[in-house]
Amino acid sequence: MSIFTKIVSGEIPSYKIAEDDNYLAFLDINPNTKGHTLVIPKKEINKLFDLDQKEYLDLMRFSYRVAKAIEKTVPCKRIGMSVIGLEVPHVHVHLIPINTMNNMRFVEKEKLTSNEFESLAKDISSNFS
Secondary structure, X not given: OOHHHHHHHOOOOOOEEEEOOOEEEEEOOOOOOOOOEEEEEOOOOOOHHHOOHHHHHHHHHHHHHHHHHHHHHXXXXXXXXXXXXXXXXXXXXXXXXXXXXXXXXXXOOOOOOHHHHHHHHHHHHHOOO
C-alpha cells in the first residue's frame, strides 16, 4: 500500500485541495514552490500509462481544474506539470507554480508552517470549481 493510498484512506493526514469519487489533489509537504500540489487517482496504480485511456483523460481533466485554482491563488508566471513517478509507486501529477526553470528541478524546496499549509489549501480549494 502506497503512502498516497494511506492519504486517500485517511490513515495519513494531508492538506486537501479538491476531491471527487476518483481523484484527489493535496499540497506536497516538501514543495518546490508555494502551492506545489499533487493530483492522484484514488485507485492505486503504479504507472501513468497503466491507467486506461478514460482514467488518464479524467486525471488530466481533474488536474486542469486544480491547476486553474492554483493559478488564481498563487502568483506565478505559469503552472508547470510533471509526471515522474519514481519516488512513490502510485500515479501522481505534480502541479507547480513556477517563475523560473529552477522551480521544476526538484532541488530547491520551499518551507511552510502547518498554518501556512492549511491557509493555502483553504485558499486554493475556494478557487476550485
